[in-house]
Every structure is written in structure tokens, then in C-alpha cells.
Amino acid sequence: MGEFTPCPDEAVNAAKAICGPITLSEITDRRGSAVWKATGTVATLAIKAGYGEGEEITAREGAVLDQLPGYTVTVGRYASGVWYVTPWLTGPSTWDLFKPIRHGDGDHARALAGSADLCRAVAELHAAGWVHGDLQPAHGIHTDHDAKLLDLSWAWSPMFPPSPLFQGGITHLVAPELAAAVESGERPVRTTIESDVYALAGTLWTCITGRWPLDYDAAGIGPDVGPSARRAAIAAGAIPLHSAEPWPTAQAPLRAVLRARAQDRPRAAELAVALEEL
Ligand SMILES: Nc1ncnc2c1ncn2[C@@H]1O[C@H](COP(=O)(O)OP(=O)(O)OP(=O)(O)O)[C@@H](O)[C@H]1O
Numbered sequence: 232m233g234e235f236t237p238c239p240d241e242a243v244n245a246a247k248a249i250c251g252p253i254t255l256s257e258i259t260d261r262r263g264s265a266v267w268k269a270t271g272t273v274a275t276l277a278i279k280a281g282y283g284e285g286e287e288i289t290a291r292e293g294a295v296l297d298q299l300p301g302y303t304v305t306v307g308r309y310a311s312g313v314w315y316v317t318p319w320l321t322g323p324s325t326w327d328l329f330k331p332i333r334h335g336d337g338d339h340a341r342a343l344a345g346s347a348d349l350c351r352a353v354a355e356l357h358a359a360g361w362v363h364g365d366l367q368p369a370h371g372i373h374t375d376h377d378a379k380l381l382d383l384s385w386a387w388s389p390m391f392p393p394s395p396l397f398q399g400g401i402t403h404l405v406a407p408e409l410a411a412a413v414e415s416g417e418r419p420v421r422t423t424i425e426s427d428v429y430a431l432a433g434t435l436w437t438c439i440t441g442r443w444p445l446d447y448d449a450a451g452i453g454p455d456v457g458p459s460a461r462r463a464a465i466a467a468g469a470i471p472l473h474s475a476e477p478w479p480t481a482q483a484p485l486r487a488v489l490r491a492r493a494q495d496r497p498r499a500a501e502l503a504v505a506l507e508e509l
């Protein structure tokens with residue numbers, strides 16, 4: 232691990248202009264993008280800097296946040312790349328929210344309410360004409376009121392076309408038809424509301440079971456298999472769902488989504504209702 236990249240002065244100044252003196256804490260720095268939590272006296276902000284391979288991806292995310300209803304962002308360039316400042320979303324990620332469930336002593340009603348909140352956040356994004364394209368257990372934040380989505384680098388809408396840089400997202404949560412599109416060399420790859428719903432169900436499944444949905448071992452796919460071969464197997468439907476069933480009632484509707492053809496998957500709003508009614 233190298234040094235955490237320095238926070239751009241321009242971003243620090245922008246944050247100070249919004250919320251007064253700030254204290255910075257380092258959150259993540261990988262693959263050319265770094266995030267800090269900037270705690271001020273009147274507000275707390277997230278600062279993200281993109282440099283090197285992350286520069287254009289972060290620039291794109293800043294532009295998405297600028298257009299999305301319900302998000303606020305200030306974007307700028309600095310010598311090494313791009314930065315943005317956006318409100319810090321306070322609350323656990325979906326992964327963290329489910330930690331007690333994974334340990335066997337969780338509040339099931341709370342987890343189901345959180346699941347429905349995450350589905351609604353995705354449903355709202357879809358209703359606004361956007362596809363997220365990179366839903367994962369760490370990309371939902373559960374605030375006191377609702378769930379909000381993070382990491383919108385790959386989001387697209389008819390007014391904001393998909394990026395040619397997108398390689399298909401996290402392999403473990405890629406819908407079979409999306410895996411096929413990526414492997415066919417189609418660029419830009421078009422994520423869809425159906426592939427988002429697959430990733431949404433896969434995210435919730437992962438948060439419940441603590442493991443990715445597909446049973447690679449059962450299909451003879453070892454840990455050293457690269458993303459391309461993994462995607463090819465997913466596209467071919469060659470990998471069964473893992474049989475671990477710590478919470479069968481919640482997993483049943485998720486299993487149905489993960490097994491359905493794209494055109495047969497429910498909408499995110501329908502999945503919210505199905506989970507809430509359990
Ligand atoms: N606005 C925010 N509010 C709260 N936390 C945030 C915010 N933005 C980012 N984070 C935190 O920083 C982490 C990294 O953010 P993000 O996923 O956008 O960056 P990334 O560089 O794309 O990371 P990765 O490549 O791992 O997906 C998030 O998982 C979350 O913990």
C-alpha cells in the first residue's frame with residue numbers, strides 16, 4: 232500500500248466555503264480515486280479526488296451528481312486530476328446494516344425495512360430515467376430517513392450516455408445478459424434497469440449470507456479464474472446460486488430475481504413491496 236494521496240487544496244477550500252473549518256479523515260484511496268470525510272462546524276462533506284486512471288471516471292461521477300435530483304455537488308479540477316465535494320451521507324452502508332443479521336442476532340424487521348429503503352432508492356433513480364450500473368453492498372447508505380446511493384460513476388440516462396470506459400462493474404453482481412454484452416465486446420456497455428435489479432437482489436443476498444450469490448466452487452470455477460472467464464460462465468448460466476440459506480424467507484424473493492430472465496425480473500419498487508410484506 233502506498234501513501235494516501237494528498238487532498239487537493241482546491242477541494243479543501245471549497246469545503247471550507249460551505250461548512251467553515253474542517254477536519255479531514257481518510258476513507259479510501261484505490262484505483263485512482265480517494266475519498267475523505269470533511270467534518271465542519273455546520274455540515275459534514277465528502278471530498279472525492281480522481282487522479283490518473285480515476286480522473287475521467289470521477290469527472291463523470293461529478294457530472295452525474297450535478298444532474299441527479301436529490302444530490303448536490305461542487306466539482307473542480309486540480310493539478311493531478313478532478314475533485315468534487317458533496318454532502319456526507321450519515322448512516323451505515325447496507326453491508327454494515329446487515330452485520331447483526333449475518334451474526335445471527337439481527338433485527339429482521341429492521342433489515343427488511345432497510346432492504347425496502349434500498350430498493351426504493353433504486354426505484355426512484357429508475358423513475359428519474361437513470362440506471363446506476365454499479366450497485367454493491369457498500370454503495371447504499373441508510374440515513375435516518377431513507378437510503379441513498381453512492382458511487383454513481385457509471386450511471387447513465389438517455390440525456391447522459393453510458394461511458395465507453397465502463398468494463399461491466401463488479402463481476403460477482405453482473406447479470407447474465409450484461410456479462411454476455413461485456414464479453415461480446417459491445418462498447419459502451421449498456422447497463423439496464425433489469426441489470427440493476429439483478430445487482431440489487433445480489434447485493435441484498437450478499438448482505439444476508441456474507442458471500443457472493445453464485446457458487447463458483449460448484450461450477451469448478453476457482454479463485455484464480457479471471458473476470459473474463461467468470462463473466463463468460465455467468466453469461467452461459469453455468470454457475471448455480473449458493474445453497475447457504477441463513478434467512479430463507481428473505482432469500483426467496485431474491486432468489487427469484489437472481490434466477491429470472493431479464494424481462495421477467497420485477498421492478499425495484501415491486502421488490503421493495505415483496506420484501507416489506509414478508
Ligand atoms: N457522500 C458520501 N457519504 C458517505 N460516505 C461516502 C460518501 N462518498 C463516499 N463515501 C465513502 O467512501 C467509500 C468510497 O466511495 P466510492 O465508492 O464512491 O469510491 P470509489 O473510489 O469508487 O471506491 P470503489 O472503487 O471501492 O468502489 C464509500 O464506500 C463510502 O464508505
Ligand SMILES: [Mg+2]
Nearest residue numbers: 369370381382
Ligand atoms: Mg465504490
